[in-house]
Amino acid sequence: MSAEPPAAGSVSRIECVASVGGKGTARVSFYRHLAPLTVNSVVRGLPFDSRVTVYPAMVSLFTQLRVGVEKPRTQFSRGDVAFLPSASLICVFLGNAKSERPLNLIGKVDSGVELFDAIRPGDVVRISALAV
Numbered sequence: 001m002s003a004e005p006p007a008a009g010s011v012s013r014i015e016c017v018a019s020v021g022g023k024g025t026a027r028v029s030f031y032r033h034l035a036p037l038t039v040n041s042v043v044r045g046l047p048f049d050s051r052v053t054v055y056p057a058m059v060s061l062f063t064q065l066r067v068g069v070e071k072p073r074t075q076f077s078r079g080d081v082a083f084l085p086s087a088s089l090i091c092v093f094l095g096n097a098k099s100e101r102p103l104n105l106i107g108k109v110d111s112g113v114e115l116f117d118a119i120r121p122g123d124v125v126r127i128s129a130l131a132v
Contacts, residue, residue, distance in 0.1 A: 014043050015130040018115065020123050026112030028081060028127065035070040035104040038083050042090070042106065047128035050090070052119055057097040059116045061090040061125055072102030081107040090127075092116045 012032040019025040032039045042065065050061035058076075069085050076082060076093045082103035083090055092109060094116060109116065119125070 014039070015110075016046065016127055017130055018109075018112075018125055018127050020115060020119060020125050023118050023123070024112065024115050026115040027110040027130070028107055029110050030081070030107040035083070035106050038065075038067045038070050038085075038104045039106050041065050041067050042083070043129070047126060049124050049126045052121065052123050052125055053089075054119060054121050057093060057095050059092045059094065059119050060084075060087075061092075061127075063088050063090055067104070069102055070104045073105050074099045074102055076103070076105070079109040079113045080105060081109060 014030045016028045016030065017025050018028050030039045030042060045063070045065065048063065050063060053060045065083070065088050067083065067085055076097050076099065078093060078095050080093045081090065082105050084101060084103050086101060091103060
């Protein structure tokens, strides 16, 4: 009998939970290979709470991160998570969008993207690492 080796976890993927009091939770994954410096800065700051600003195509979370442009993109789809270096914002896209400013794509909402549809201005989102 040979025992199977344990499944190797992803070195790039960091699973997190985004929660809003009274509204629910969503699963979010950050991927180091998309923007390594940005994702490492986000992960080092976990857990964090942030007030949100709501725009028609996205929800923005205020952060204290200071990271430059890294592998910039301007086209995004529903569930994409990106970082706007010029304003230190983490942005969750609610639909397909094209940005005038370059953002660093850092992850994706795996499940519960509806939570971000229900968020209102001033709500507080807590992002924390998923316990393994």
